[in-house]
Amino acid sequence: MANLCNVDGRITPEADARVPVLDRGFLFGDSIYEVVRTVGSEPFGWPEHWERLRASAAAIRLRLDLDETMVARRIAATLAAAGRGDHYVRVVVTRGAGSAPNIDLACATGAPCWVIMVRELAPMSGAPARLALIERLRNDRRALDPATKSGNYLNNVLGLAEARELGATDCVMQNAQGFITEASTSNLFARVDGAWITPRLDDGILAGVTRAHLLAWLPTAGERVAEARLTPADLRRADEIFLSSTLRDIAPVTHLDGRPLNDGAIGPESKRLRSAYQAWYAERLCAHYAPLWRRLVGSA
Ligand SMILES: Cc1ncc(COP(=O)(O)O)c(C=O)c1O
Numbered sequence: 001m002a003n004l005c006n007v008d009g010r011i012t013p014e015a016d017a018r019v020p021v022l023d024r025g026f027l028f029g030d031s032i033y034e035v036v037r038t039v040g041s042e043p044f045g046w047p048e049h050w051e052r053l054r055a056s057a058a059a060i061r062l063r064l065d066l067d068e069t070m071v072a073r074r075i076a077a078t079l080a081a082a083g084r085g086d087h088y089v090r091v092v093v094t095r096g097a098g099s100a101p102n103i104d105l106a107c108a109t110g111a112p113c114w115v116i117m118v119r120e121l122a123p124m125s126g127a128p129a130r131l132a133l134i135e136r137l138r139n140d141r142r143a144l145d146p147a148t149k150s151g152n153y154l155n156n157v158l159g160l161a162e163a164r165e166l167g168a169t170d171c172v173m174q175n176a177q178g179f180i181t182e183a184s185t186s187n188l189f190a191r192v193d194g195a196w197i198t199p200r201l202d203d204g205i206l207a208g209v210t211r212a213h214l215l216a217w218l219p220t221a222g223e224r225v226a227e228a229r230l231t232p233a234d235l236r237r238a239d240e241i242f243l244s245s246t247l248r249d250i251a252p253v254t255h256l257d258g259r260p261l262n263d264g265a266i267g268p269e270s271k272r273l274r275s276a277y278q279a280w281y282a283e284r285l286c287a288h289y290a291p292l293w294r295r296l297v298g299s300a
Contacts, residue, residue: 002083005118008114009114020097027098030108031150032056032057033150037246041079045209052149053093062095072297130253131170133235133256134172136159136173138175146182179199181203187208187245190230192237192238200229208245210246221277239261241256249281252270
């Protein structure tokens with residue numbers, strides 16, 4: 001299966017896809033994006049990802065010039081060209097090519113540029129994570145709000161690099177008030193005093209689609225769950241920690257700052273929940289998301 005790119009409606013092999021050097025996404029990270037995963041030709045959780053893309057667009061004052069059906073049809077066409085299998089789909093919308101390499105929105109004269117990347121989905125790693133609580137802070141909500149999924153990931157790029165230097169596989173960042181936020185590209189859940197706690201949206205995190213699914217699903221699996229502030233001390237006394245994201249589902253954490261949790265093995269609760277969540281996921285895709293998607297792209 002080929003990795004393909006759809007740039008403004010034109011599908012090419014990924015290696016041949018181009019955006020102009022005056023594109024503001026390239027110059028300034030002036031863009032937004034979503035990552036969706038498919039099972040076969042149907043994305044999981046498309047309506048939530050679309051809503052978040054719209055919210056990100058509004059947050060950066062970007063007027064989307066395609067509606068949901070048009071975007072879904074472009075995705076479906078690219079998936080069809082890519083062939084069978086499960087896919088990674090990245091939808092990037094930049095503010096387009098401007099008249100000059102100048103940040104002023106008055107120079108943003110072009111139409112938005114829509115890039116859809118379709119790649120073979122690497123098998124869900126589920127590989128356990130080793131976390132390092134790093135000194136670099138998550139962006140402040142009053143600066144570039146982490147709730148906006150923009151193309152401006154440099155803070156997270158550096159956070160991840162710093163964690164790697166410390167021998168970890170991912171970082172955990174705090175906010176300026178000293179509360180835990182999230183990892184470089186995933187949300188965090190910690191099991192403290194028998195309940196799964198995940199930081200609050202107003203602690204300055206991305207409102208993960210997987211996080212929202214887990215908040216709704218965990219109680220149905222008999223778990224106590226809450227959105228609450230977490231301190232580094234809470235994290236240190238947690239029995240178990242896991243990360244959540246579209247590409248990871250539930251990724252158990254085995255180490256925090258080099259210290260093993262559960263003697264360095266995957267926590268029994270995380271392990272159990274991961275397989276139960278995957279069963280729910282498959283069921284939910286067939287019963288809910290696949291029919292919605294087929295209606296949207298006109299193949300129902
Ligand atoms: C910073 C950040 N937090 C959390 C997530 C998880 O979000 P989702 O579950 O929607 O994939 C991501 C995903 O890319 C992310 O970049």
